[in-house]
Amino acid sequence: MDRRSFLLAGAATLALTRAQAQMNMPGMSHGRMQGMMGGAYDALALPEGAVFREVSKLANQATKPGAFAASLTAANARAEFVPGLSTPILAYNGQSPGPLIEVNEGDQVAIQFVNNIGEISTIHWHGVPVPADQDGAAMAPVADGTERAYSFTLPVGFAGTCWYHPHPHMKTAEQVYRGLAGAFIVKPKQDPVPAGYGDTVLQITDLRLAADGSMPPDTMIDHMNGRIGDHLLVNGLKNPVLTVAAGTRRRFRLLNATNARFLRLSFGAAPFTLLGTDGGYLEAPVPGQNEVFLPPASRLDVVVDFAEPGSFVLQTLAYEHGWMGPGRPDDTSQKLLSVKVATTRSAPLPPLPARLRDIENPGEPVVTRRLVLGENMGGMGGMGGMGMAMTINNRRFDMNRVDLTSKVGQLEMWEVSNPTDMDHPFHIHGNSFQLRELVDLKTGAVTPPPRRALLDVVNVPRGHAARLMVRQMLPGLRMYHCHILEHEDLGMMGLVNVQA
Ligand SMILES: [Cu+2]
Known part of the structure; x- marks a missing residue:
């Protein structure tokens, strides 16, 4: 049965098979069930407006230059997204989002992974050019209660905005939405972008909470469309506030760490300059962009100009990606980050370079x-x-x-x-x-x-x-x-x- 026929047969009656019903009903919140039926859906309110926070960096334990060594322990943890409601989550080193890993091209990287989450997991180094046997793929699961050393030498010439997340067979979706993902930045030895622009990761995740504060399991609608939560978070916070001086030009690494969101984003009247994509810099900065698009798992390296005092909100724009069945969430005008631009003026920055690097024309395939x-x-x-x-x-x-x-x-x-x-x-x-x-x-x-x-x-x-x-x-x-x-x-x- 193709998708449209399934829709016609299934959506009108929601006559699920017994197995599907069992798969979907336990733990499903009333609101979610209503959402699945296409009716009203009352998500829990989350506090907004906390002070923006950067993700803390994973400390480098290596003592020699050109090396990065650390450990990451995945374990059950708790978070309080709604005051007074404790939510069981999964975290790396007690943090969700996981700590930011920042390394340089050419570095020798050694990360000891400890799996304490209660089931198999892996760490996949998404976008990082690592040997196949260090890739954290599903073929090499790490059993609960065990450890695994990942080690790889980064090639010289690769710098990019990458990330890490679990990749165990048929368990990736749940482990990621429960909290396991972090940013992995590979810096070039000589960065053409002046340091004064900063370098701030905005890790975007998607949270759904039941009335008791727990994260409900995926529904059949989630399996079909991918899980869309109720709240988009930036570095774990809903619509935090960042205050900057007028004239600030700020570099952001946008990371779409959601299971299934197609993020078309605008910062209102503050334009983006595109610097790079997943695998590093573009050939030249692309200024004057009013919006950017991040499909699930993608990243962008951008500079945003906050020229004049005022309030600028990073928010989602409408994007039609196709939806199957009832309960399509309203995913437009979701506020991700509010930037207050003060009247004090920042010191002027050196301009961005006209050229960032060359990207080869791959030529004709064999x-x-x-x-x-x-x-x-x-x-x-x-x-x-x-x-x-x-x-x-x-x-x-x-x-x-x-x-x-x-x-x-x-x-x-x-x-x-x-x-x-x-x-x-x-x-x-x-x-x-x-x-x-x-x-x-x-x-x-x-x-x-x-x-x-x-x-x-x-x-x-x-x-x-x-x-x-x-x-x-x-x-x-x-x-x-x-x-x-x-x-x-x-x-x-x-x-x-x-x-x-
Ligand atoms: Cu798909």
């Missing part, structure tokens, strides 16, 4: 691959007997099956086709890629991206194909998948074996 994203909403007889499956080339993920075979250094074009009626953000492990063009599947119209950029996740809009220029530089097994985490867990994922 291999072309076609990957087709699919949604199968069939009943209990459906794929794998799970009732709902997300697929690539009609197959659900199987970690014992290699889907593609590649070679180190080989330039490939991956045409990721999305004939479904919902956008899917596509992520490839191992190395950044470039978007060559988007193709409209109906008209064949081809749209190149506005500029060269290194990405590790790209939105594949519904009814389109994304042609990606992919080159893996290290051997081993790599995952590729939709980064709506519920879709990943339901099987929209595959494995490429990169041969030396």
